[in-house]
Amino acid sequence: MTGRDRLRELLDAVLDEDNRTLGEMARDAFVSPYHFNRTLSRAAGEAPVAMRRRVLLERAAWRLAQGRSVTEAAWEAGYESVEGFGRAFLRAFGRPPSSVEEGTGHWLPAPNGIHFHPPTSLWVSATEHTMNPLTEQLVAHDLDDTRYLLERAKGLPEEEFRARRLPGLTVQEWFGPEESVQALLEHHVHSLESWLASIEGRDLPDRDPEAGAAALLERHDAVAPRWLAAVRDIDRRGGWDDRLIDALCDPPESFLLSGVVAHVLTYAAHRRQLVRHLMRTAGCPVDAGDPITWLRTRRGETSDGDA
Numbered sequence: 001m002t003g004r005d006r007l008r009e010l011l012d013a014v015l016d017e018d019n020r021t022l023g024e025m026a027r028d029a030f031v032s033p034y035h036f037n038r039t040l041s042r043a044a045g046e047a048p049v050a051m052r053r054r055v056l057l058e059r060a061a062w063r064l065a066q067g068r069s070v071t072e073a074a075w076e077a078g079y080e081s082v083e084g085f086g087r088a089f090l091r092a093f094g095r096p097p098s099s100v101e102e103g104t105g106h107w108l109p110a111p112n113g114i115h116f117h118p119p120t121s122l123w124v125s126a127t128e129h130t131m132n133p134l135t136e137q138l139v140a141h142d143l144d145d146t147r148y149l150l151e152r153a154k155g156l157p158e159e160e161f162r163a164r165r166l167p168g169l170t171v172q173e174w175f176g177p178e179e180s181v182q183a184l185l186e187h188h189v190h191s192l193e194s195w196l197a198s199i200e201g202r203d204l205p206d207r208d209p210e211a212g213a214a215a216l217l218e219r220h221d222a223v224a225p226r227w228l229a230a231v232r233d234i235d236r237r238g239g240w241d242d243r244l245i246d247a248l249c250d251p252p253e254s255f256l257l258s259g260v261v262a263h264v265l266t267y268a269a270h271r272r273q274l275v276r277h278l279m280r281t282a283g284c285p286v287d288a289g290d291p292i293t294w295l296r297t298r299r300g301e302t303s304d305g306d307a
Contacts, residue, residue: 010040014048015055020078022049045111054108057092058116061106070097094229109232131235139231141291142268143224149275150220152286153181153213160282171271181278186211188271189219195260196227198244231261
């Protein structure tokens with residue numbers, strides 16, 4: 001007879017079909033939301049809501065590979081719309097749910113090796129490599145925050161979106177002036193497209209320097225999951241000191257991959273805050289873009305969890 005496995009009980013509460021919120025999970029485990037969140041986060045290295053979201057996406061990927069429809073997989077994973085499920089799946093796996101085929105892997109990076117194991121079990125991998133949490137968070141925050149700003153920019157009147165509010169501003173010389181919300185966001189998205197094309201060995205994608213917010217959001221949603229997947233791959237194979245010979249430059253230049261990621265994150269953060277300033281000037285309220293707040297929301301933490 002085995003003793004009581006408290007961690008297993010907590011995991012059961014996380015993955016119970018009826019428990020969709022932190023409060024419901026905690027109630028099922030007979031503890032307060034604060035203690036439930038703290039105990040499981042310490043034991044598993046992952047907050048309960050984030051773990052549930054990830055494992056259910058893994059299950060959805062397996063279901064899709066078995067022939068389930070995207071609509072069925074979205075409903076089973078707890079999403080209220082196919083569109084929301086599709087965006088979450090694309091960000092997580094780097095491909096749309098409609099592209100999943102039999103034999104496609106369904107595990108996502110996990111700090112604890114805990115994964116969905118078909119048909120209804122969990123698997124704990126003892127040898128899993130996971131990316132440094134800080135690197136993962138910096139990259140993911142940049143992508144999520146950029147999407148937030150693009151969504152907000154869609155509500156700006158066209159004249160405000162393109163208004164030259166910072167005459168003469170040049171963030172990077174080779175991009176030219178970045179005097180408006182439109183220019184800053186377009187250059188930000190194109191920078192990611194350019195670096196990813198260099199890393200993947202592809203030609204530069206088509207670009208519209210005058211693109212509107214909706215078109216920029218489409219471009220961002222296309223490049224964001226591939227960028228996150230590329231950074232994860234660099235980390236997985238220990239390639240931070242590898243050199244990229246960028247033939248898109250004239251003349252070609254070499255760059256450390258670690259320097260490329262640091263470069264992207266540095267200028268992305270600068271541009272995002274400039275966009276916030278211009279949007280507030282245009283009368284469009286935006287949040288502070290604080291990664292602390294973003295991480296709390298991402299992990300599903302409540303005010304109880306901040307006590």
